[in-house]
Amino acid sequence: xxxxxxxxxxxxxxxxxxxxxxxxxxxxxxxxxxxxxxxxxxxxxxxxxxxxxxxxxxxxxxxxxxxxxxxxxxxxxxxxxxxxxxxxxxxxxxxxxxxxxxxxxxxxxxxxxxxxxxxxxxxxxxxxxxxxxxxxxxxxxxxxxxxxxxxxxxxxxxxxxxxxxxxxxxxxxxxxxxxxxxxxxxxxxxxxxxxxxxxxxxxxxxxxxxxxxxxxxxxxxxxxxxxxxxxxxxxxxxxxxxxxxxxxxxxxxxxxxxxxxxxxxxxxxxxxxxxxxxxxxxxxxxxxxxxxxxxxxxxxxxxxxxxxxxxxxxxxxxxxxxxxxxxxxxxxxxxxxxxxxxxxxxxxxxxxxxxxxxxxxxxxxxxxxxxxxxxxxxxxxxxxxxxxxxxxxxxxxxxxxxxxxxxxxxxxxxxxxxxxxxxxxxxxxxxxxxxxxxxxxxxxxxxxxxxxxxxxxxxxxxxxx
Amino acid sequence: xxxxxxxxxxxxxxxxxxxxxxxxxxxxxxxxxxxxxxxxxxxxxxxxxxxxxxxxxxxxxxxxxxxxxxxxxxxxxxxxxxxxxxxxxxxxxxxxxxxxxxxxxxxxxxxxxxxxxxxxxxxxxxxxxxxxxxxxxxxxxxxxxxxxxxxxxxxxxxxxxxxxxxxxxxxxxxxxxxxxxxxxxxxxxxxxxxxxxxxxxxxxxxxxxxxxxxxxxxxxxxxxxxxxxxxxxxxxxxxxxxxxxxxxxxxxxxxxxxxxxxxxxxxxxxxxxxxxxxxxxxxxxxxxxxxxxxxxxxxxxxxxxxxxxxxxxxxxxxxxxxxxxxxxxxxxxxxxxxxxxxxxxxxxxxxxxxxxxxxxxxxxxxxxxxxxxxxxxxxxxxxxxxxxxxxxxxxxxxxxxxxxxxxxxxxxxxxxxxxxxxxxxxxxxxxxxxxxxxxxxxxxxxxxxxxxxxxxxxxxxxxxx
Numbered sequence: 001x002x003x004x005x006x007x008x009x010x011x012x013x014x015x016x017x018x019x020x021x022x023x024x025x026x027x028x029x030x031x032x033x034x035x036x037x038x039x040x041x042x043x044x045x046x047x048x049x050x051x052x053x054x055x056x057x058x059x060x061x062x063x064x065x066x067x068x069x070x071x072x073x074x075x076x077x078x079x080x081x082x083x084x085x086x087x088x089x090x091x092x093x094x095x096x097x098x099x100x101x102x103x104x105x106x107x108x109x110x111x112x113x114x115x116x117x118x119x120x121x122x123x124x125x126x127x128x129x130x131x132x133x134x135x136x137x138x139x140x141x142x143x144x145x146x147x148x149x150x151x152x153x154x155x156x157x158x159x160x161x162x163x164x165x166x167x168x169x170x171x172x173x174x175x176x177x178x179x180x181x182x183x184x185x186x187x188x189x190x191x192x193x194x195x196x197x198x199x200x201x202x203x204x205x206x207x208x209x210x211x212x213x214x215x216x217x218x219x220x221x222x223x224x225x226x227x228x229x230x231x232x233x234x235x236x237x238x239x240x241x242x243x244x245x246x247x248x249x250x251x252x253x254x255x256x257x258x259x260x261x262x263x264x265x266x267x268x269x270x271x272x273x274x275x276x277x278x279x280x281x282x283x284x285x286x287x288x289x290x291x292x293x294x295x296x297x298x299x300x301x302x303x304x305x306x307x308x309x310x311x312x313x314x315x316x317x318x319x320x321x322x323x324x325x326x327x328x329x330x331x332x333x334x335x336x337x338x339x340x341x342x343x344x345x346x347x348x349x350x351x352x353x354x355x356x357x358x359x360x361x362x363x364x365x366x367x368x369x370x371x372x373x374x375x376x377x378x379x380x381x382x383x384x385x386x387x388x389x390x391x392x393x394x395x396x397x398x399x400x401x402x403x404x405x406x407x408x409x410x411x412x413x414x415x416x417x418x419x420x421x422x423x424x425x426x427x428x429x430x431x432x433x434x435x436x437x438x439x440x441x442x443x444x445x446x447x448x449x450x451x452x453x454x455x456x457x458x459x460x461x462x463x464x465x
Numbered sequence: 466x467x468x469x470x471x472x473x474x475x476x477x478x479x480x481x482x483x484x485x486x487x488x489x490x491x492x493x494x495x496x497x498x499x500x501x502x503x504x505x506x507x508x509x510x511x512x513x514x515x516x517x518x519x520x521x522x523x524x525x526x527x528x529x530x531x532x533x534x535x536x537x538x539x540x541x542x543x544x545x546x547x548x549x550x551x552x553x554x555x556x557x558x559x560x561x562x563x564x565x566x567x568x569x570x571x572x573x574x575x576x577x578x579x580x581x582x583x584x585x586x587x588x589x590x591x592x593x594x595x596x597x598x599x600x601x602x603x604x605x606x607x608x609x610x611x612x613x614x615x616x617x618x619x620x621x622x623x624x625x626x627x628x629x630x631x632x633x634x635x636x637x638x639x640x641x642x643x644x645x646x647x648x649x650x651x652x653x654x655x656x657x658x659x660x661x662x663x664x665x666x667x668x669x670x671x672x673x674x675x676x677x678x679x680x681x682x683x684x685x686x687x688x689x690x691x692x693x694x695x696x697x698x699x700x701x702x703x704x705x706x707x708x709x710x711x712x713x714x715x716x717x718x719x720x721x722x723x724x725x726x727x728x729x730x731x732x733x734x735x736x737x738x739x740x741x742x743x744x745x746x747x748x749x750x751x752x753x754x755x756x757x758x759x760x761x762x763x764x765x766x767x768x769x770x771x772x773x774x775x776x777x778x779x780x781x782x783x784x785x786x787x788x789x790x791x792x793x794x795x796x797x798x799x800x801x802x803x804x805x806x807x808x809x810x811x812x813x814x815x816x817x818x819x820x821x822x823x824x825x826x827x828x829x830x831x832x833x834x835x836x837x838x839x840x841x842x843x844x845x846x847x848x849x850x851x852x853x854x855x856x857x858x859x860x861x862x863x864x865x866x867x868x869x870x871x872x873x874x875x876x877x878x879x880x881x882x883x884x885x886x887x888x889x890x891x892x893x894x895x896x897x898x899x900x901x902x903x904x905x906x907x908x909x910x911x912x913x914x915x916x917x918x919x920x921x922x923x924x925x926x927x928x929x930x
Contacts (some may be wrong), residue, residue, distance in 0.1 A: 031518060051522075051755045054785060055522075056522050057516075057520075057521050057522040057542065057754065057755075057877050058755070058879075059542035059543055059755075059787060059876070060543075060787050060876045060877075060879070077522065077523075077524035077525070078524055078525075150576070184744075236787060236848075236876045237876060237877055238874070238876075238877040240877070241877075280884050282882075283874075283877050283878055283883055287755050287879070287880060288755075289516070289522065289754060289755045290516045290522075290523070290524075290752050290753075290754045291753060295808075295923070320519060322525050322701060409703070409748075411524070411525040411701045411702060411703075412525075412702055412703040412705070412706070412748050413748055414752070415752060416863050418747050418748055435632070441854075
């Protein structure tokens, strides 16, 4: 799935088309162009389900800002994250690589915990690091969860600034950090969305004179849920709805800031979430809509997410795309837009979505690999999905193996109800070949998630302990 | 739930507000006003699920015409039909009365069959009959299923014309009728949606010089599914998607006709379906989206439906309403618009939705009674729903009783997952009182659905036999 052709500057050709630039002046080098590469804002919710926004037709949640974002941009109906839980999903988004390749998954511990001493390896190249090579200001606001020790923090992975919590909000000690320092312990979670938003807006205002990249990863809807006074007990969906509606407000403030600064015509904003709804949390968990399963599982509800892309004037307004696409693809897409070179010494799982975003194309992606920890549970190829193993997200101790695999036609049967394995052995045969090729190409390093402090107390976030 | 206050001409007051009429000229009587009451088109799909349109976020079905209709009008997220199967749902829509009151339900036979000799009683007042008193041309196109003997056909219930099939398309003999005559046997179902649409367009063209009412009840998505050559194998959702997309095309043609005739500013179009998706039909059955259950059951998926209202200039564009509303309410709403008097000698279950449609209000409806046959299975009061009995739509021989009832907060938990009966006995107590009041007020006539021919062959549709 390598998308970079070494030596051919596809990026710059695409960029000149995309940015509507005139040809460079005679004799001018491409890098002397006046046109600036676009700003990029990725807004990443936590545990938000496929069915939890009004623009994805939740019956009672109001999300006017995300609805407007979708109406002005493109809404995706077959967009996947690369893992069904937090840490590996985040690692995949920032590196364009499956967690099995970057060490950010494990069968023993599904995410990083406060006693973890591992983190995103330094030889991984993040979107921020790519964009730094093109002079971007890079800010990270919100939940990190890719290593809380000093050497793994955002500022060690290409970000100029960081403000947020280092792991999930149900983990102790619950701290708020600025750059590499703890600034609040325990963090007041009721105002977290507001403060994150202020920080994001401030970063945009301070950075917009140069190209910037903002990675804005919200703490919520991860439980425990908190909404600020302005939102508590205001939605028709209870506390969960209050928190979604505050998240929606936050998106609105970001977009409004972009509009106010008059940079909307040169700013790509992408919204999605890290994994599906945490169903076992009862009414504090969200809804995967018509999809089966939720967070923690490799059923569609665990990994198919709401996703909206917005760039007025560049992304045609009001479309819904059924193209198969993934958070893995953000890296290649953004690199193409910024004319940044992708690393050519490793396998990337990232495909350039320009065709989907700008030209309403069906896109380059035909496959998705559904890992749970280090186990390849299921594979999508075109409309077909084969489950070699299934396991509920939580509370089912062991995976169930399937031979032949369960086979669903996702475009006819998005809820994964009707197993067609017996009817289509030829599809299963093709998928088995795909799996063999894929597996042969995977070099899996040791897991970072299994590294833990050998004595208590473990090192604290930021290394304060 | 009586909405008509005898002697007070609420309708005409509302009408003058709604139609934007100037005050009548001095001395003019209200009936001398130049302004015409609006045309009304009700488009009724069959077995379409809550999740089966793109504007309700099916991932792969394209419904551009219904999407546009929603974008120009209002889309409902808590709209109910009054029964979970065909015949009683249709009877309720046309009469504004629960099937338990009009005899169109039974515990023995859920719908009318070809050997039935009953039908919608003549003392019931249909929307068509109401509108006839105001000079409307009334046309019925499509599936009737309220009695196929001559005395029960649409032309005996207020419609000037009829073209369609008299009952479900899986029943024999499969005939197509015009007015009271069989014109094709067996009917060619592959072109049925096209021919219905031609008929509907023709009726609109011929009738638009006077106010008209068109009740356009599609045969599909009832199985067996058929699409015309233009749509077969064209959708990404398989045959079911082909049929939805042809239905969507049909809606587009109706709306385009209204636009072409320049009557859009005086025409209310309402789209919904008779009940939820027929889940046991595998991939030929639809999706209830995030709702539990489907056709035949009193879970939300059986009775909550997609619903879109359109009237450019009168209904503000681009809204989503969470108001609780019902197909039962079309009668009172339309009567108010047409300034027609509602019958005052019977209990109606119909409430005027003008507030919801035109003023983005929360509407007058707070309750829904979920009947299965003659049994009251569940009751919604505000956000709460209590299930006294539950039963799968099909293949579960007996209902399961619940005491205390299962209690769900539908606005927090639309998928009916988290029973709160133990936490909220006070809500159950209130709902029990509501049930007692309701039940005391119901006079249930003998069922029309239990009447059947005592010898074979039964009388054929139109009485030809």
